[in-house]
Amino acid sequence: MxxxxxxxxxxxxxxxxxxxxxxxxxxxxxxxxxxxxxxxxxxxxxxxxxxxxxxxxxxxxxxxxxxxxxxxxxxxxxxxxxxxxxxxxxxxxxxxxxxxxxxxxxxxxxxxxxxxxxxxxxxxxxxxxxxxxxxxxxxxxxxxxxxxxxxxxxxxxxxxxxxxxxxxxxxxxxxxxxxxxxxxxLARSVQAPPSRPADGDRSRQPAAPAVGPEQGGTAPQGAPGSVPPSYGGQPAGGPGQAGPQSAYGGTGAADPSATAGGPIDYSHPGRRNSAPPPPPTAPPAPPGQPARPVAGDATGWSMEERLYNQVWGMFEDLARTAAAYRSAVDFAESRMDKELEQALSDPRSRIGGQSDAVREAARARHAQLVGQAREVLDRDLAQLAAEADVVEPALPPAFARWDNPAWHAYRVPMEIPMALRLGDLRLPEADRIRIPMLLRLPLERGLWIDSGRADPVDGSFTDSHDMRRLAMETAVAHAARLLAVYPAGEFTVHVIDPAGSGEQPLAPLTRTGVPAAPPARGAAGVAEVLGRLTQRVDLVQMALRGGAPDALPPGFDTSQQLLIVNDFPHGFDDRAVNQLRYLADEGPSVGVHLMMVADREESAGYGPLLDPLWRSLLRLTPVPDDHLADPWVGHAWTYEPPLVPPGSQILHQVLTQVAAARRSWSR
CATH class of the missing domain: 2.60.60.30 (sav2460 like domains)
Incomplete structure (x- = not known):
């Protein structure tokens, strides 16, 4: 009681x-x-x-x-x-x-x-x-x-x-x-998760507006959920995010579907006010056997939302399962140490070989406790692995890996999905299980692809030249996925490549004609692009603060804007650096998003001036790295980037369709 x-x-x-x-x-x-x-x-x-x-x-x-x-x-x-x-x-x-x-x-x-x-x-x-x-x-x-x-x-x-x-x-x-x-x-945690049922029911619940490091509170906008990241992470919707709360537990950024000159709708297009239908039920399991996993066993309005919430449920289950195992092992070790210390502190136990018997008994109890904990862990991991095997093939393109057959049936969507996949997360206790890392849409913070020195968890060595190339390839893969999940004409891409060092990795974007203009080169190109985007942010903010979103200039492009920046800080003067910080802080709330490919050490000359910039971005790596934390127990998760399989043409095929749809839309 x-x-x-x-x-x-x-x-x-x-x-x-x-x-x-x-x-x-x-x-x-x-x-x-x-x-x-x-x-x-x-x-x-x-x-x-x-x-x-x-x-x-x-x-x-x-x-x-x-x-x-x-x-x-x-x-x-x-x-x-x-x-x-x-x-x-x-x-x-x-x-x-x-x-x-x-x-x-x-x-x-x-x-x-x-x-x-x-x-x-x-x-x-x-x-x-x-x-x-x-x-x-x-x-x-x-x-x-x-x-x-x-x-x-x-x-x-x-x-x-x-x-x-x-x-x-x-x-x-x-x-x-x-x-x-x-x-x-804020810079290492995954976004705050949806709420879980109090009774531990495996039927996952819809995402609730929660605060995490990713979203400026305590948990990377970097995982499925409403960040935050952290990496386990501001209220749902991000800093300065305008618009009413949606049924998905977040707030929206500018709706790209708004017509030029008309009011900009900042609410989520899928908002609903009534209760969602119940989730599908699994077929009954044989007596004594665990329930059979079913794709979409969480509640939600659609299969997409059910899968989204189910991924969050798997994420939390694995985090807590690993935490329970680690806690049990720590308890067993502390208990054994305590028993040995008590035995050795008693002079009577040193007579007649009693100390050896005490040691053996303590070690036996330790082994028993660890063995019991491992049995529970293996049982839970087997259930999660079976669920992952069912869920992964059922994921839509926005949630799927690049090697998923769903991408081969890709068509430019008519609506924006709830989230997109930024990679995978795993723990050492469950190396086989990969948790999709889903980023909530619309974007609520920028991305930073770290091209600096890294110590990959797989032990491989990557020199600085290869890291820069891999970082730019990772950024292109992220940008391509982001473009692919938006309707035609609702996302515009700008590229800043001051020295032209990213020409080869950028080829999938430039050859298909996806960017709005060729990559900006030199200090003059950097100043022109940053000046244009900061002016855009100012215009939209003034319109919103004045209560007249329809007062924007005729023909104003209401689509979301993505700026890809390579080789920062090379080619950036003090004014450009301040404009970049401004875009990182104020841009997401009005539909201007930043994707940085940079080595933080190379900008060390600016001192603490740039610390807020790095903290405002979700850090990702081009190689597997242990730098993200979940919002429940704070495990260090291994992040694996979503690279395209070697030799695959899927990226080119998807971008070709995106470019063709954009050309048709603009006619």
Missing amino acids: TAELVRGQNHPLSQSRLEIRVSAGAPVVAAAALGDENGRIHGVEWVAHPGAPTRPGLEVSRQAAADHRLAVDLDAMTEAVHRVSVLLALPAPGSGPGPARFGAVAAPFVAVTGLDGSEIAGYTITGLETESAVVALELYRRQGAWKVRAVGQGYAGGLADLLTDQGLPEAVQLAGAVDEAVTRG
Whole structure:
């Protein structure tokens, strides 16, 4: 039976391994602090936070998010620890858009549960107004037993004031480190996921408007979902994104289908207000066997939306399955170390060979626990692999790999899809399973293809020349896919290649006549293209702010704009650099999108001036690399770029159709 706590009330805990579940009306930072018998925090190493998410017996999320799960193992606490405080804080200004006080959001709810999900105690934190940080609850030791107490103590001065009140000398520095960790998460996390059903039902639910690092909150706009990336990631819709919320959980950018001179519709074309139909049901499985996977078993308006939500469900399932396995292995190792330490500290165990027996027994228990965890992992991975085998062939072109037969039946679409695939994600525990990394459309942040030095996870060596070539080929593959999923005439491509070094990789685009003009060369070409696009952003913003979107000049091109930039910062003066930053920040909200192919080290001469630029872009690599994080537990996922198979003509065939459709549309 669940205990519903009020402020100051306590409740006994009968389990030592627990989960703390947090549900808030906005992205929050979750942390946990260890305290002595007086509640005092002795140092920064006593606090688990996004910059240092694991401490003995504690694990918190690396991201700011509306939902969190914190892992607690009370048996792993040292004798000096008498209190575990769960801390919540709103991201600091600059870490992402969002409310500045808890009084502006729904009251957070915190629950203590067992590992099986059974709720032990819950607490709704009411009465908060100007506070931006709060001690939600605390687990405390009393006469050898642990209890939970609802606290709800808020601090208007934020996390720094909260930590200072708990006796931490380095409170201000630690609060700054937490803010920096949240900011860094913007560039490495995948976008916030759709919500999952509370009862663990495998029937996936439609995407909900959530905030992630990818979208300026806590989770790359870089994965299926409404980013954010991160990489696990601003509210759905992106910074400055205008328009009403759609049924898909995001907001739209400028609708390219708007006629020239007419009003620009910024809502998603597939918006609906009624409930979606139920998902398809799987055929009954034989007794004792797991349910048979079915493509599209999530809810949604269409098969596309069901597959989109199903991919998100697979992503979360794999993240949590791997987290449970890693946690079980860590617990087994810590338990064995504790048993060995206790045995060796007792002089009696050293007599008559008892220490050898103790070691063997401890190792046997360790092997048993790890074996049980591996059995559960293998069972879950087998189910996920079977589901992936069913889902992958059913994906539409926008979600499919380049080697999927769906591309051979490609036709220029009449409507914009929900998302497009940016590559694949995998974990070392499940090397066979690839999770499609879906980017939500319309684009809400730019892309950065990193052409700098990399340490590929496959151990292969790639020199700087090959990295530049691979990065440009990757950018062309991304651009081609983006063009292919938009209706004819609804996406215009511009290319800046100051030194002409990208001529060969750009050939698939230029030979088919896809770009609006030949690639801009030299400083003059760079200035002309950037000046034209920044003027476009200014015009649309002024029209929107003035409440007169139909006041744009006659014949104004309302299509989405994609700018591909190669070899930055070569050929860019200070004015061009500032224009590029402006396009990265303001462009997505008015349909101007940036794709950078650059080595960050080559622009190091600009110092911290360009740090906001890199943080505003979703970083991708042309080779497999471990740099993205999921928004649930913050695993480091291996990202694999969506390269076209060697010798395949599919890219040329698709771009030829795109160019022909554009020519027919413009007549």
